[in-house]
Amino acid sequence: MSSAAITIQGLSKSYGKVRALDELALTIESGPVGLLGPNGSGKTTLLKLLLGLLSPDAGTARIAGMDPFTPAGRLALRRFVGYMPEGDCLIPGMSAVELVSTLARLSGVSKDDAMTRAHEVLDYVGLDESRYRECDGYSTGMKQRLKLAQALVHDPPILLLDEPTNGLDPKGRRHMLDLVHDLGHAQSKTLLLCSHLLPDVERCCRDVVVLQRGRVVAEGSIAALTMAEGHRVRAVVLGDPAPLCASLAALAIPCEPSRSIGQPAGEGPHEIVAVLQSADCDVLFTAAARAGVSLLSVEPVRSSLEDVFVATLATARNEESA
Amino acid sequence: MKAATHTEVYRRYTGTLTAHRLRFWPLGRAGIRTAAKKKLPLVLLLAPPAIATIIFAFAVYTRFALQAGVTPTPFGGAQTSVASVLGSTMMANAAQQMIQVRDQIIACLVSTSLFSLLLISWYGAGLFAEDRRLGAHLLYFARPLTRLDYVLSKLVVVMFFGALGGLLPGLVICLVATFASPEWSFFTQEYDVIGATVLVGVLWVTLISSIVLAVSSLSSRRTFALLGAFAYFMLTFGIASLLAQLQKDDDFMDVSPVLASVRIAGALLQLRDAPQSSLPLAILSVTANIVIAWIVTWTRVKRLEVVA
Numbered sequence: 001m002s003s004a005a006i007t008i009q010g011l012s013k014s015y016g017k018v019r020a021l022d023e024l025a026l027t028i029e030s031g032p033v034g035l036l037g038p039n040g041s042g043k044t045t046l047l048k049l050l051l052g053l054l055s056p057d058a059g060t061a062r063i064a065g066m067d068p069f070t071p072a073g074r075l076a077l078r079r080f081v082g083y084m085p086e087g088d089c090l091i092p093g094m095s096a097v098e099l100v101s102t103l104a105r106l107s108g109v110s111k112d113d114a115m116t117r118a119h120e121v122l123d124y125v126g127l128d129e130s131r132y133r134e135c136d137g138y139s140t141g142m143k144q145r146l147k148l149a150q151a152l153v154h155d156p157p158i159l160l161l162d163e164p165t166n167g168l169d170p171k172g173r174r175h176m177l178d179l180v181h182d183l184g185h186a187q188s189k190t191l192l193l194c195s196h197l198l199p200d201v202e203r204c205c206r207d208v209v210v211l212q213r214g215r216v217v218a219e220g221s222i223a224a225l226t227m228a229e230g231h232r233v234r235a236v237v238l239g240d241p242a243p244l245c246a247s248l249a250a251l252a253i254p255c256e257p258s259r260s261i262g263q264p265a266g267e268g269p270h271e272i273v274a275v276l277q278s279a280d281c282d283v284l285f286t287a288a289a290r291a292g293v294s295l296l297s298v299e300p301v302r303s304s305l306e307d308v309f310v311a312t313l314a315t316a317r318n319e320e321s322a
Numbered sequence: 323m324k325a326a327t328h329t330e331v332y333r334r335y336t337g338t339l340t341a342h343r344l345r346f347w348p349l350g351r352a353g354i355r356t357a358a359k360k361k362l363p364l365v366l367l368l369a370p371p372a373i374a375t376i377i378f379a380f381a382v383y384t385r386f387a388l389q390a391g392v393t394p395t396p397f398g399g400a401q402t403s404v405a406s407v408l409g410s411t412m413m414a415n416a417a418q419q420m421i422q423v424r425d426q427i428i429a430c431l432v433s434t435s436l437f438s439l440l441l442i443s444w445y446g447a448g449l450f451a452e453d454r455r456l457g458a459h460l461l462y463f464a465r466p467l468t469r470l471d472y473v474l475s476k477l478v479v480v481m482f483f484g485a486l487g488g489l490l491p492g493l494v495i496c497l498v499a500t501f502a503s504p505e506w507s508f509f510t511q512e513y514d515v516i517g518a519t520v521l522v523g524v525l526w527v528t529l530i531s532s533i534v535l536a537v538s539s540l541s542s543r544r545t546f547a548l549l550g551a552f553a554y555f556m557l558t559f560g561i562a563s564l565l566a567q568l569q570k571d572d573d574f575m576d577v578s579p580v581l582a583s584v585r586i587a588g589a590l591l592q593l594r595d596a597p598q599s600s601l602p603l604a605i606l607s608v609t610a611n612i613v614i615a616w617i618v619t620w621t622r623v624k625r626l627e628v629v630a
Contacts, residue, residue, distance in 0.1 A: 093356040
């Protein structure tokens with residue numbers, strides 16, 4: 001597989017007058033990628049298009065090098081893709097083992113391996129003895145885990161996960177995120193995690209794509225997107241930070257004392273936030289030496305993904321209205 | 323590498339993924355297994371055809387046993403008759419005249435047809451409707467499964483239960499007749515009855531299954547599909563009977579697919595008092611119903627697989 005797991009060009013899809021995707025162009029590399037966007041931004045539509053469950057109005061897509069919009073390509077790519085849908089979609093009357101082993105058989109796992117494989121993935125997602133019960137009576141958390149298990153049963157290199165933490169309690173959510181993180185990082189799966197819960201994406205993914213009204217409004221690595229403008233750094237200073245701030249001010253570097261850490265002012269370590277002119281922190285160390293204070297640590301100040309998300313959507317909205 | 327919150331590790335699948343030759347079969351089999359889990363409807367719907375089969379099979383066995391000069395017992399054993407040779411011969415002749423295998427099969431099929439219709443409707447109504455309601459089709463179509471495979475998997479389920487009620491009773495009677503007849507004379511001399519029985523059973527099951535699946539594909543809930551299927555059968559039956567009465571023309575009976583298939587069954591099994599409606603019209607009616615039902619099903623399933 002090439003490094004670009006998913007390539008999309010000019011993809012459009014409308015439901016009547018509602019335009020769900022608007023000439024979407026996107027390249028998704030291997031690895032865990034978060035698909036963010038407010039409700040109705042086209043996330044689920046994009047996943048369904050990638051699986052060939054919807055036909056586009058215009059545009060092309062390649063997933064693992066295959067075309068989801070031709071019958072042959074659709075059948076071929078579904079062996080490489082695991083899909084966890086958003087809705088319940090479980091078959092009443094079936095137990096988890098039966099469901100997963102049946103779906104394994106449909107994916108091409110041999111008869112001998114299907115049951116073994118079903119148990120392996122159910123073990124992995126943590127569905128214990130309840131796997132023998134009919135899934136009608138499952139809790140939301142168990143249903144979500146079962147849906148993840150069925151997506152994994154044929155060990156696909158690409159996973160499309162639609163809102164995997166939907167309706168989960170904090171413990172269940174943490175468990176699900178651990179699994180998704182493990183799949184995306186330790187198991188090296190290409191993972192498209194569709195969610196509007198930003199902390200989930202921040203925790204599990206390396207890259208994000210932000211959609212709004214069917215268009216990409218931001219994409220890139222989370223590290224790059226959350227890097228604040230102006231190289232903001234947070235430094236922990238031992239002693240009084242005032243001379244350091246004064247020294248930095250003389251160099252036209254804005255600096256503000258942030259807070260005292262655990263001790264009264266002037267005695268213990270203090271935090272300061274400075275906006276440097278470049279990524280090079282030498283100027284900070286020089287100023288600290290000149291002010292006669294010691295720096296215990298220096299780290300870049302990042303925006304949260306939520307800040308970036310809100311700012312990006314606001315910018316996009318402003319551009320649209322302009 | 324372990325996921326942090328529990329002790330199980332992810333294991334890679336080391337085998338190779340190969341498409342099943344009959345890709346519909348795993349899904350069809352799972353469908354049968356799941357449907358058969360609920361025992362009460364299965365018992366209620368299968369018990370009457372089973373009882374009817376036993377009664378008519380015993381009548382057929384009795385006929386051949388008397389013909390062979392033995393007194394039949396209901397437990398399969400045969401005791402030597404104590405009747406005189408004259409009496410025995412008379413009884414055998416009377417049994418041969420009175421109990422015709424063909425008539426027994428027809429009587430059995432007539433008595434079980436309602437239950438086979440109920441079986442097919444009960445197990446077939448939810449097949450597409452529930453998949454759509456729950457979104458289960460997303461799980462299937464996210465895998466290398468074609469629309470044809472999906473439809474065939476549903477057909478397997480409905481035909482299986484239909485065959486239990488609509489085909490198996492006739493075959494059991496034929497089997498009993500074959501083994502009870504002297505030197506398998508039923509098989510060697512009346513094989514056309516076996517062929518006709520199979521044809522009638524297949525025709526009935528195919529017709530009812532096709533209509534029920536089409537209604538299911540149009541419905542959003544199993545209950546609606548069940549009501550819809552019964553409404554269709556009863557409405558066409560009512561209209562056909564009414565038109566035939568009003569117009570004094572039995573050909574109108576063929577408007578009802580059920581009555582049309584009874585007409586064809588009568589012709590195949592050479593029923594003495596078969597319905598008098600037109601046979602070509604009956605064939606046309608049944609064919610049209612099956613074809614239209616499949617067009618509807620195919621179109622609706624296309625929308626499940628890929629939404630335009």
